[in-house]
Amino acid sequence: MGKLSISEIKTLFTEEELTETEIATLKNDTRKGVQQLIAKYEKDKQKRQMLEKDFYEMCTYERNSRLKGKEMIAGIDEAGRGPLAGPVVAAAVILPEDFKLIGLNDSKQISETKRNEFFEYIKENAISYSVSVIDNQTIDRVNIFEATKLAMKEALLLLDTPADHVLIDAVRLDNLPCTSESIIKGDAKSISIAAASILAKVTRDRLMNKIHEEYPMYDFKSNMGYGTKYHMEALNEYGISPYHRKSFAPVRENI
Template sequence: MTKQSITEIRTLLREDNLTETDIALFKQDTRKGVQQLIATYEKNKLKKQALEKDFYEMCTYERNCRLAGKQLIAGIDEAGRGPLAGPVVAAAVILPDNFKLLGLNDSKQISVSKRNEFFDIIKESAISYGISIIDSRMIDKVNIFEATKLAMKEALLQLNPPADHVLIDAVKLDNLPCTSEHIIKGDSKSISIAAASILAKVTRDRLMNEIHEEYPMYDFKSNMGYGTKYHMEKLKEYGISPYHRKSFAPVRENI
């Protein structure tokens, strides 16, 4: 029997419809190219198994909620509590029972390109989602913690259908229209919170890119409003923009 070409083997491995017997036969092939393909295939297979395990574990809160009789389980997270400029953004999202997106995690652990890809998938797959944006003026008026809670509540109330239970990253919210629980580092423990984290982070980053076009001197597209050394130098040189948070000490000192 004629050996299959390396190109043919690469295609078969990519399609991943091979039996263990097929793989065993390929392992006996002495061609260096085939051995490299098999090594890569097995490495990727182990990586996928790890991602499957991580995803299953991140669905633990959601599974427990469903066992308790909850059906529409929302996750809530925010982006932008720490920066010196720009809004704080919160997102709420209800995912379907069969939702699966391997690699979904805390938005800070995912590359920009992957966050943008996941952002579209989550919005298309969600049963419902809400995004709330609280600007720097409101942050200065009520303080950043209260502004964050306000954004989270607004995002939750946008959900249609509404949630009957909500998982919240770290922050405890009162007077909600449904039951809730707050989870420390929830964006790395709950798939619903992780999805909300992506929606909030990508939305805010895109807003900061728009603000950068208006005030490029602060380099918002790179620092997203955080107090980097460059940002602080430009703050001293140019003073504040309308998007800076005057209630934050490093900004207040440059008014």
């Protein structure tokens, strides 16, 4: 490799066209700009290795389930238990054994841009996925915990491919058509639950954005129905909307 400009070397790093041997040679280049590029490459490489390790560890429940003879392993998670308005949404997803999405984690730990990217990737690569939306009227009728379980179970039953084992974030579900495990903080421990977390949150966020268009005074596009200071002030000024959960104390006080 002949003497290249720093700009050319940067392009090669960006396009990942340098071999490890060529990078080792570049380490002898005394130009400050080249050394900075190498330092950034090493840092990014280390971060990538850590993410690879994290992803491998998050596949543990899936690997163990397959060792027990399970093949169609679903993950289930929900979004929207805590807000004062809007539905609770649950998603179920079955991922193929060779599924790989480095950086996949609990949806709350991922930026909105990355969540939207992952949302499309998961849908395109899943064996099967489904989403269940339970509205605020049902939440008020049966309570939020029961509504959450209802959404989770419905999502599981809506899968085109039946699951033979299901990994569930925190909640225990009864009378399922397959074996199950409830995992505390499962969205950070299982790729299947993490994927379901992404599907549920992005779906719910998009629904709340649509509701915001009807009732912009509550700023649902920003708070997603949670009881922010602005949201509480709007409740005091305008009263409740048809999407508010009347069984939740802060809302009930404004009826």
